[in-house]
Amino acid sequence: MPILERAGGMPEWKRRTTAQDMLVWTGWLAGVALAVACFQFISDRTIWAFVWDAPTQGADLVSRMFPPRWSYAEQLWKPLWDTINIATLGTLLAIVIGVPLAFLAAHNTTPSVLFVRPVVLFIIVASRSINSLIWALILVIILGPGVLAGILAIALRSIGFIAKLLYEAIEEIDPSQVEALRASGASNPQVLAWGMVPQVMPAFAGISVFRWDINIREATVLGLVGAGGIGMQLEASINTLAWPQVTMIFLLILGMVAVSEWLSARVRHAII
Amino acid sequence: MPENAPPLLAITGLTKRYATGDLALNEVSLAVPPGQVMALIGPSGAGKSTLIRCVNRLVEPTSGQVVLDGAELTTLGRAALRRARRRMGMIFQEYALVERLTVMENVLSGRLGYTGFWASWFRRFPRRDVEEAFRLLARVGLAHMADKRADALSGGQRQRVGIVRALMQDPALLLVDEPTASLDPKTSRQIMRLIVELCEERGLAAIINIHDVALAQEFARRIVGLRAGRIVFDGTPETLDAAALTAIYGEEDWSRTIRRIEAEDSVAEPVA
Amino acid sequence: MSATAFDAAAAARAWRPPPLISSPLLRYAVYLGALAYVVLGVATVEVNWARAAEGMGRAAGFLGGFFPPDFVSKGDDIFEGLMESLTMTVVSTALGIALSIPVALGASRNLAPLPIYLFCRGIIAVSRTFQEIIIAIVFVAMVGFGPLAGMLTLTFATVGFMAKLLAEDIEDIERAQAEAVRATGAGWFSWIAWSVLPQVKPRLIGLSAYRLDINFRESAVLGLVGAGGIGDTLNTAFDRYEFDTAAAVLLIIIAIVLVCEYTSGWIRRKVQ
Numbered sequence: 001m002p003i004l005e006r007a008g009g010m011p012e013w014k015r016r017t018t019a020q021d022m023l024v025w026t027g028w029l030a031g032v033a034l035a036v037a038c039f040q041f042i043s044d045r046t047i048w049a050f051v052w053d054a055p056t057q058g059a060d061l062v063s064r065m066f067p068p069r070w071s072y073a074e075q076l077w078k079p080l081w082d083t084i085n086i087a088t089l090g091t092l093l094a095i096v097i098g099v100p101l102a103f104l105a106a107h108n109t110t111p112s113v114l115f116v117r118p119v120v121l122f123i124i125v126a127s128r129s130i131n132s133l134i135w136a137l138i139l140v141i142i143l144g145p146g147v148l149a150g151i152l153a154i155a156l157r158s159i160g161f162i163a164k165l166l167y168e169a170i171e172e173i174d175p176s177q178v179e180a181l182r183a184s185g186a187s188n189p190q191v192l193a194w195g196m197v198p199q200v201m202p203a204f205a206g207i208s209v210f211r212w213d214i215n216i217r218e219a220t221v222l223g224l225v226g227a228g229g230i231g232m233q234l235e236a237s238i239n240t241l242a243w244p245q246v247t248m249i250f251l252l253i254l255g256m257v258a259v260s261e262w263l264s265a266r267v268r269h270a271i272i
Numbered sequence: 273m274p275e276n277a278p279p280l281l282a283i284t285g286l287t288k289r290y291a292t293g294d295l296a297l298n299e300v301s302l303a304v305p306p307g308q309v310m311a312l313i314g315p316s317g318a319g320k321s322t323l324i325r326c327v328n329r330l331v332e333p334t335s336g337q338v339v340l341d342g343a344e345l346t347t348l349g350r351a352a353l354r355r356a357r358r359r360m361g362m363i364f365q366e367y368a369l370v371e372r373l374t375v376m377e378n379v380l381s382g383r384l385g386y387t388g389f390w391a392s393w394f395r396r397f398p399r400r401d402v403e404e405a406f407r408l409l410a411r412v413g414l415a416h417m418a419d420k421r422a423d424a425l426s427g428g429q430r431q432r433v434g435i436v437r438a439l440m441q442d443p444a445l446l447l448v449d450e451p452t453a454s455l456d457p458k459t460s461r462q463i464m465r466l467i468v469e470l471c472e473e474r475g476l477a478a479i480i481n482i483h484d485v486a487l488a489q490e491f492a493r494r495i496v497g498l499r500a501g502r503i504v505f506d507g508t509p510e511t512l513d514a515a516a517l518t519a520i521y522g523e524e525d526w527s528r529t530i531r532r533i534e535a536e537d538s539v540a541e542p543v544a
Numbered sequence: 545m546s547a548t549a550f551d552a553a554a555a556a557r558a559w560r561p562p563p564l565i566s567s568p569l570l571r572y573a574v575y576l577g578a579l580a581y582v583v584l585g586v587a588t589v590e591v592n593w594a595r596a597a598e599g600m601g602r603a604a605g606f607l608g609g610f611f612p613p614d615f616v617s618k619g620d621d622i623f624e625g626l627m628e629s630l631t632m633t634v635v636s637t638a639l640g641i642a643l644s645i646p647v648a649l650g651a652s653r654n655l656a657p658l659p660i661y662l663f664c665r666g667i668i669a670v671s672r673t674f675q676e677i678i679i680a681i682v683f684v685a686m687v688g689f690g691p692l693a694g695m696l697t698l699t700f701a702t703v704g705f706m707a708k709l710l711a712e713d714i715e716d717i718e719r720a721q722a723e724a725v726r727a728t729g730a731g732w733f734s735w736i737a738w739s740v741l742p743q744v745k746p747r748l749i750g751l752s753a754y755r756l757d758i759n760f761r762e763s764a765v766l767g768l769v770g771a772g773g774i775g776d777t778l779n780t781a782f783d784r785y786e787f788d789t790a791a792a793v794l795l796i797i798i799a800i801v802l803v804c805e806y807t808s809g810w811i812r813r814k815v816q
Contacts, residue, residue: 035638038631042691045628045772050688058686085585092582129801130794131765133677134775137782142603144595151589180368180434183328184441185357185385193393194381198372221677225768238681250674257673374562395561402559406552415555419562 061243068247076233076252082147083229083256086222087215090154095208097155098162105163106170108178109192120163127160132218136227145226153227154215161211169203170196209264216260220253278342279303280477281327281445286336288322288501296322298501299336306444309471309478311492313485315521319501320481324447327479328360329353341444358385361438361476363467365450367430371423375414375433378422379405382440401440408436412466428459435467439474446471446478453483460484464491485517602785609787610795618781618789625777626796628691629763632773636695636763637756640702641748647703648710649736655714664707671704676762680771691772698759698766705758709751710744717743746815753808760804764797 016024050057103109105120136153143149178195186194223231230249237245281304288297296319304310312320325331327338329345338345345356361382369378383401384392391397409415412432422430431451438446448467452460464480468491471478482488488495489509497505497512497520505516514526565571615622650656650664671679676697683693683700717740725739767775774793781790 031638035635038634039695041627041631042635042695042772045690046692047688047690051692054686061682061685081588085588088581089585089589125802125805126798129761129798131761133765133768134778134794137768137779138606141782142596142599142606144592144599146592147589148591148596174371176364176366176368177370179330180362180364180437181370181381181384183330183357183360183362183447184382184437185354186381187354187384187389189389190384190387190392193389194373194377194384195370198370201372217673217675221675224677234678234681250678253678254673376559377561399556402556403552406555406559410552415552418555418559 064243065247067244068251069242069244070248072245072248073252076230076249079223079228079230079233080252080256082150083219083223083231084216086147086150086154086227086229087212087219090151090219091158091208091212091215093151093155094158094162094211098159099166099204101159101163102166102170103192105167108173108175109170109196124160124163124167127156127158128164129160130157132157132215133221133225136222137225140226145228145232147228150219150222150227150229153222154219157218158211158215162207165207166200166204169200169207173199206268209267213260213264217257220256278305279339280306280308280341281479282337282339283323283327284337284339286323286326286338287334288319288326288331289334296501297326297333297336300498300501300503302496302503302506304445304477304479306477307471307475308494309468309480309492310494310496311480311482311488312496312498313482313488313520314498316483318498318520320498321449322501323498324362324449324479324481327445327447328357328362354385358441359444361441361443361446363431363434363438363446363448363451365453367422367427367434367454369422369430369433369437372421374419374421375409375425376402376405376418378433379409379418379436379440382437385441405436405440408439409433411470412436427455428463431455431459431463432466435463435470439470443476446476446480448478448480450481450483452487460487467491485512605785606787606790609789609791612788613792613795614786614788615792615796618777618786618792621777621780622774622789622793622796625767625774625793628694628776629760629773632691632695632698632763632766633756633760636698636702637752637759639695640699640755640759641706641752643699644703644706644710645748647707648714649740651707651711652714654717655736655740664711668704668708668711671700672708676701676766677769680766680769684770689770689772694763694766694771694773697771698762701762702755702759705755706751710748713744713747714740749815750812753811757801757804757808761797761801 015021101120101123104111104116105124107113107117110117110120132153135156136149139149139152139156143152173196177199178191181191181195219229219231221231221234223229223233224235226232230253234246234249237243237249281302283300283302286297286300286302287295289295300319300323312323314320322331326333327340327345329348333346336346340356340359343356345353348356370381373381377395380395380397380401383397386401387397406415406418409418412435414429414432414436417425417429422433425433431454434451446467451463451467455463464487467478467480470476480488480492489512492509495505495507495509495512496503497516499520504519505512507516517526518524563571565574647664647667650660651668653661656664679700680693680697683696687693687696721743722735722739725735730738763773763775764778765775767773767777768779770776774797778790778793781787781793
């Protein structure tokens, strides 16, 4: 924020110099132009007649969705149980694999910055880049449809998530606590178990519960590609245009997500 | 203890140059006889902290020898170094307790060098270690706090736990790094008194890094002044006069600092 | 000293490391419950091993697709899908952020009256409960296949994500600063602009960069339900068992995610 000298000798205050002003406005203009151009691209690929019809379609959809078909719930308990299993077992598997990876990736615990760390980082990035639905798509082709593909898909996506957040937490621990143990003659595994593990425990618990919470949501859609869970019923109901059943499924998902959110808040509170 | 006994710790020509090129220690030679409590004073950045960390090799010295009880430390391999570290208890400025472990666990962590990994993982320490832990905690007045988490304690209490942890190692030498820098004046005096008393009870030698000249003069039998990585003063507290302080810290009006030593009851204030 | 009255041996005999859950009944109930769940969960996973064994050939085919990936023969489809994904990402991020600011203001209890607060919190809750894919299904049903449905989905998801985190931040702002601006007699809009906005701006920018990153990842799967983007291309490739094209698409996704991640990480470091 410059103070500009004016002819009269009085200083003048402005937020930015004129050049900065121009730069900021050009930046905004470019941003807006980019967004508009992008929208133009999307608009070219849109049949607008359908879109103008959307309110009618929407109203029609809603009218067909209500009332929900309550009796359908009986057939949904097993898929719901499967969905919870996919999320939970997938998260557990991801923890088992992701935690060692995190310690191999963190600067202060990795056995080799030159050889081990880059390999682990690549595994983490690959796991994180690919959405669990894509993992599921691949696994269904390989393993066939079913819950197992779902569990593995959730696990493969979550490994990178857990490992990345955990290794960042490991790198941020207080080194003096570690130094104190080292000074007492503790061995490396002891320093890890006594000095580092307690420090990253809250982060670990938070990350695991957070990921489990996300996975509950993700597990609801894996069935769309055949990887088990309530998404299979969703897919079937949509294909047969059985909208009251879809509403029932949505309600169950809503309930499950609410419960999972409450549970994860409780667990987080208890551990931290 | 006769002053001509063979030294417990003999440092010769110790030099440390950091990777940044800073020369932290320049040919330091120092001998500490058994049972001697020695204060190491000097301005910030004089190398006090580096010196005691070079003794237990938390910082690797560039050159020079460190001999503890007749054994050369600078050439030890990893396992031998860990055994040697058990003989040197360390007390830290910010306590460096593992905050999320209980007081008792922190105290027992002083025995890690004597305990196997799995035994320590399952918290299975020999009965006499636990007894010793309780005895020492009672000695510093914290026995009732054994199962409190370390982060629930006040600064003075934490430092007492830090002292007990160091004593659990059954050391011959205490390396004490600014034990009072994070404490208020009254607690500082209590902590210093406790360290000195415990050293007398157990016949321990100690090197105490300290900023507070008045505290150093009151509690130590010998004072070593460090400036820019060199020893510029080595004598009894009585011989530490204005000229010596000027040699260590540079020009300043030292009359008040020195007068304060004679005023026995006055509460010391941190100098730095 | 209390050491005489205190029986260290008895205390040591009685001492056990304090468990995480203090009530033994609850502790064993939790352990047992967890064990029972895992056993039951794993037991209900139905695996068609014959089908899985059969799939190993396809797994080999899929992995073979990476050596080398085929960027060329479906090059036009890949380019088209990529452009759709990128444009979707840009527009939905920009629009989502713009819309999330008023929603976030409305969802802050310290700014908004109760009815507005509840309404905005409702939007956030719906947006966060349902997985993007489910929202996309609804939008596809309303506006037809194509990137517009994807764009609307991501916009909706962005609003929920950004508004929730921003609202949390707004609720945490420094009261004193807000009061000071209000005390000058500023109107509501200038009050927001001068006291709230400066405090949440770094977080707003950081979250936006992060969300851009997430939106691209998500845009890669929306194609599975017909909402446009590179996921469409990927799905087609899998359907036709063109694993070399699928491999190319996956590599492109990983590459773009990497670029996004580094840029958003860089932006976040800049503003914090």
